[in-house]
Amino acid sequence: MTKFWNNINKFPRFLFSVIIGFFLTTFYTIFELLKEENKRLIIGIIIIIFISIITMILRQMLGIK
Structure with a gap:
């Protein structure tokens, strides 16, 4: 035991x-x-788009204007 x-x-x-x-x-x-210069911009844009989409989805789900 x-x-x-x-x-x-x-x-x-x-x-x-x-x-x-x-x-x-x-x-x-x-x-x-x-570490690569050109991919830094692309990844930054993808992260910003991802966060904004999640924020919009949560606002609509919770009814926040």
Whole structure:
């Protein structure tokens, strides 16, 4: 039974490392693309469009004008 509780105690550390690993892997490719001058503008425009679309969708869903 102590093995079980040891595994349960290790789970938050495992979950944290998986989440951090996901974000590091995802953002590493974006940072590599940002090193090139011409791709920096394209990625900036894509991020701005993405944020504005999400904002418009949330405003319509929540009824905010």
